[in-house]
Amino acid sequence: MFPDGNYLKIQGSINPAQEDLLQEAIEQAVKDRCELLLLQLDTPGGLGETTRNMVKQILNAPVPIAVWVGPDGSRAASAGVFLVAASAIAGMSPHSNIGSARPVGMGGDDIPEAMAEKILNDFLSLIRATAQSRGRNVDWYISAVTESANLTGTEAMMERVIDFVAVDAEDFIEQIGVRGLEWRNTVQHFSLDQVNIHEYAPGAWYSILSWLLDPQIAYFLLMGGIAGLFFELTNPGAIFPGVMGSLCLLLGLYALSILPTNVAGLLLILFGLMLFALEVMITSFGLLSIAGAVAIFFGSVILFRFEYGMGGVPMTSIIVTTAGLSLFAIFCVYLIAKAHRNKPFQGEHAIVGQKAVVRQWNSAHGIVSLQGETWSAVSDGPRNINPGDVVIVKAMEGLVLTIDTV
16 A cells, blocks of 8 residues: 655744644544655744644654755744654755754844743753654754754755755655655555645635734734724724724734733833823823833833744834834824814804804894804894894804894
8 A cells, every 4th residue: 555645835934823734734634544744844933832832743643744845945944943853754955954943032132141041951952852753963953953053955964964855845755755654663665656645725714824923913913903093092983993903903912812922012002002192181292202102112122022933023113113103193192182272163163253244133133144044143232233234243042143243
């Protein structure tokens, strides 16, 4: 009997969406009675906890998982190194690369020294145990974590970091068949034309979730949602900003609930917006707005916790977004202040002080024309007013105007 297999592509950062995808692919391979799951990998790294979970999935999978890093130009960086080390069979295209697995914080920054040693030792033990279990070059895998060592596919083959160099997935499968697929004390040889490989295609939900769990996307959704709601609250009736803001905020909060997030960062951002709102009610000569911008900036900086290998929000994005949101909030505050200074355009306040033309008059009452409408009018006392005279509105009570001569 020749093996059937499933074929899965994992591209982009390693996040919970990729973890779920791998689990689904393994379950489908078992359901289809496959004897091999081929994983094509191209990743810059990802979340540490997710990486550990995926390593556990690969090591304990009921079917052998073969990882091929390709095509040329692809990489297995950071978290990808652990996935290659855990694979039952590892291969790379000649001009792909593997390495740079040293722990970094969100956004690629160095982790504080006190935390760095703890995280480094934790992942060193994981890579050591994983490489040993697969009989690979443990020393090099350790150097990839401690020194950010890198190798091309050809070099990795020579250093026993991987098993095969293959120009494409079909070549990789063919080489596995020639050497023999070893699994649970059996070795099975086969040729490429004897293998049935079925690509496992993820659904639309995976694509949406993978996009949503990018830290930058989650951050932009959060800030955009807050800006939309702030505009709606300060300018009621706009509707669209409130609806879109609510949608963005809910999506952003969902992503933040999965990503490693600091609650303090989120609270600082909300506090900054509250300071902008207080600027409307308190005369601070701009001090509250400055404090609000500072709170939003520092909230954005600490929004994500330090996490192994996870690319966070670059400082340039934080600065631009903070400045943009601050200017937007100041603009909303300006609109409110302007509305408070302007006279109302409807009701009594819009009529008092206007000039009207007399149509009929008898002593202390008559009819006047104002803004194209006919009104009943009275005066404080008898007035010698003739039709056609211009008078001024002093007050309004119900539908009756009190007028005086100009």
